Amino acid sequence: MRHIISILIENESGALSRVAGLFSARSYNIESLTVAPTEDATLSRMTLVTFGSDEIVEQITKQLNKLIDVVKLIDISLSDHIERELMMVKVRAEGGTREEVKRLADIFRGNIVDVTPTTYVIEVTGEKSKLDAFLQTVDSTDILEVVRSGATGILRGDKGLYL
């Protein structure tokens, strides 16, 4: 099963590689990993998407907790949460496809953030499944470039990951 693990980690050099190294050393899967500082400059927040059996995910959270730099973590996919990922897609947009691509972007509530006579850059935000669906809808021969941020997420309500 797919799990989204949110981690508060000391904003120290090497902290990211401790996490990444743990996953490679123990052969755990990483679907995506995002990290950025928080409002507290001494802390980074990492969102890690992984998949595996319950036993493996339990080990993953235990091993992450064992890292000295990890301050706190939660598996947000176990509770009511919001997941978002940002994607930018550069597509060939010429002639008849120009209108078609714009319509698709609108359906997915995407924004066209860059326009040239031959290309668009479309920004789409949402859950992984929505972004996947958008990519499947656009004619693959028109796609020039895709960049995705990886998922981030937050718990709904007053529960959450803070100190």
Place this chain on the structure above:
Amino acid sequence: MELSGGEILIQCLKDEGVEFIFGYPGGSVLHIYDALFQQDAVKHILVRHEQGATHAADGYARVTGKPGVVLVTSGPGATNTVTGIATAYMDSIPMVVFTGQVPRPVIGSDAFQEADIVGITRPCVKHNFLVNDVSKLAETVKKAFYIATTGRPGPVLVDIPKDVTDPRIKIPYEYPSVVSLRSYHPQSKGHRGQIKRAAEMLLSARRLMIYSGGGVVLGNGSDELTELTRWLGAPITNTLMGLGAYPGTDRQFVGMLGMHGTYEANMAMHECDVLLAIGARFDDRVTGKLAEFCPDAKIIHIDVDPASISKTVRVDVPIVGDVAPVLRELLDLLKSSGQKPDAEALMAWWQRVEFWRSLNCLQYERSNEVIKPQFVIEQLYEVTAGDAIITSDVGQHQMWTAQYYKFNQPRRWLNSGGLGTMGYGMPAAIGAKLACPDREVACVTGEASIQMCIQELGTALQYMTPIKIINLNNRFMGMVRQWQEFIYESRYSHSYMDTIPDFVKLAQAYGHVGMKIEKPGEVRQALEEAFKLKDRVVFLDFITDPTENVYPMIEAGKAHHDMRLAPGTNSARELA
């Protein structure tokens, strides 16, 4: 007090109560070595290779319970410590390793003797630091010792760029008395409710087995374990790392378990209905085939490391905490319960265990012609009255020592159980002897293992650490040869060295006493003579039977009840 970085480091070690530092100087640590030179509170032990420094520090740590401390230079000095750090990591040994680093301005430029040792060691340390400012040095050292010695212990590495120790830059020094890390809170007390559940489960058992590991030694829980085991009356087995935590000569002790464990220990594991696992980690050499591990048992697991619990084997009652206080609480609960283990069930269970024991799985064919390695260990046990500190390298000799030397005390048996590091034994013996100069220290090794850190014979002379080296010389990498015999139809691929040094001359060349023993009748006398030489290192080169194998053996991937016994030993199934 204003001190330079080099002086701060040495002062921190003094404040930390460090007795010995095992090291080797080099360019990046010269400022530190200069500060070291100007004091004599911290004694420096100059090794011959940095790997030896880590193993010696490890040996010191295992016998004292205090952290071993290492100081080496950057680049190759640092990379040479990796095997020793990984050894300590796998066996949860508290150790603090200081490595020099090239000056901050040139880090990342592929400077001379530069290695990213923080990156290299990241997967095999409990934690590591790069000190990027002299003002953070004292605090970092404090954190390093705190992390290394608390919770599940382990090695911590502190990488110090040369310019951080610049003697011209002095700052006020104060060693922090306490340290708090918001991200690190090792749990020491067990969960009361879980301990209660464990007590109930223990009382309900009809075939209880106790399985304890190195965690009991590291957590100083031997007394509690012994008291609890006696109260419960059940059989107990120790892992390779846990030997000595429960008296090896006690009737309730059924020997080591696992791949080369006793028949009775493994069979009792297989048939128990409740398993009490304490400070053990269900290592693959212990469990054998996971799908058939303790098939009928409910499992209670006490461990300080939550990640060790249900890692490979799902347990029913997990208890996270330090073994000593958890066992004490468990014992108090049991005693105040007004209940006792079912005496009838216990008697029936012991009948079964004694039957397995009666097969005498550790018997071996005696010989008057050729020295049997097991015989040497038995004689060593007798000559040292079972009271020596014994280190070993890795292989057959390690298993025979674990099987035939009955350790009655914790912290007497030092070996690389997790990583299985050949070359560990002799430097570890040196560290142990420095820590316990009044106790006999012997290193049981083989002619292959000993050559991996043989250079430390020089260290042993320089610091007058009169250890005894028991070399079981069978002219083979014995364990490799054994697997090749069993699994590869005796195709002995490169498990034999065409040239082996004359160890007697080698020992003498290093200034020690060397003895070669070729007949069984000479074994006892040689050992007695060696241990009489109180102030000399003695290298005893026993020429042993090259064909001897370690039995019993559970081949990789097989279950506890599927043991290969020594030729001539009947299994219970065969007797039935």
